Amino acid sequence: MKRLAILGSTGSIGRQTVEIISHYPDSLRVVALTAGRNIHCLAKQARQLNPELVVVGDADSAKGLRGMISNNIEVMVGAEGLIAAATHSQAELVVVSVVGARGILPTLAAIDAGKDIGLANKESLVAAGELVMSKAKERHVQILPIDSEHSAVFQCLQGQDPAHLEKIILTASGGPFRTYTKEQLELVTPKEALKHPNWDMGAKITIDSATLMNKGLEVIEAHWLFDLPYEQIQVLVHPQSIVHSLVGLVDGSVLAQLGPPDMRLPIQLALTFPERWSAPWPRLSLADVGSLTFAKPDGKLFPCLPLAYEAGKEGGTMPAVLNAANEEAVEAFLQERISFMGIPRVIEGVLEEHQNKQQPTIDDTLAADRWARRKAQHIMKQPPLKG
Secondary structure, eight states: OEEEEEETTTSHHHHHHHHHHHTOTTTEEEEEEEOSSOHHHHHHHHHHHOOSEEEESSHHHHHHHHTTSOTTSEEEEHHHHHHHHHTOTTOSEEEEOOOSGGGHHHHHHHHHTTOEEEEOOHHHHHHHHHHHHHHHHHHTOOEEEOSHHHHHHHHHTTTOOGGGEEEEEEEEOOOTTTTOOHHHHHTOOHHHHTOOSSOOOOHHHHHHHHHTHHHHHHHHHHHHHHTOOGGGEEEEEOTTOOEEEEEEETTSOEEEEEOOSOTHHHHHHHHHTTOOOOOOSOOOOHHHHOOOOOBOOOTTTOTHHHHHHHHHHHOTTHHHHHHHHHHHHHHHHHTTSBOTTHHHHHHHHHHHHOOOOSSOOHHHHHHHHHHHHHHHHHHHTSGGGBO
């Protein structure tokens, strides 16, 4: 019986994790669940899984939740509760699927407590990759990637000598606007951007996919997860989302992992690794897919990708600033306060004004995150970015 804590259990990844667990009740047990304000979904999960601890974002949500679940389940609130769930004494694996920079401290706390990590929170590695990976190495903790792209690379590298790795190729669907002109991109609405052609994801990651920032963040993650220079991490647009990523080896061989665009596959592998369990999910039929195509991304039309490469190469606090500025800009776009192409303009403006600090502490990283959010909000008040 493997015991799990799920941070962000009511989001897209969290809900699918719960679905997978329901298929293996004799092998997987949940001891802690956390959510923001979606208490109805959380209460349903708590009644189904009977964890020892549930955590919500605020006191009002906690009050509402207590009347919906067993009195035997402890209820905690906010950041303190997140840390308690991440470090729960019985948890062996902590699935970190909260969105945004608030996933950083619980991830670090779980690693400190010696927990293996099923990582679906990009920001932990983007903003604090050096801290996370060095602490994981020190504590002999496994970081098991849940992103389909990093899971694909992870799978391709099983049994390979790390010295044989020459490059990583991350695939990107290209989002719904890969064939648009710059003029068309300026007019994109949030409703249009939220319609991803292949994947069913949360709002923030769906917008990131449309701007290609999602791929940029994944490049930074891959740098830390697989200890490879940015020059050896490439991106290819692959609209079918069947080849989830590839690795190139020093002899010229290229290995790929394929599967339907279904997040349950990489989630389940993270939960069961090093084993693979028989699963009821749909199988890939290449005959039905018919053809697979690949193309280079257009960095001029989708500048978020080159911005991410630049921030990653700069290192220090720059990736944390990139991430924070992007979060603020995406939220503003969803609220129709800036245009779709305003997102990279905001990010670039924030990066240009940031005084980078190398080898940052966690306090430095979080301070850079706060600074970037304030700077992004200031920039977005300027008239050229409106509309």
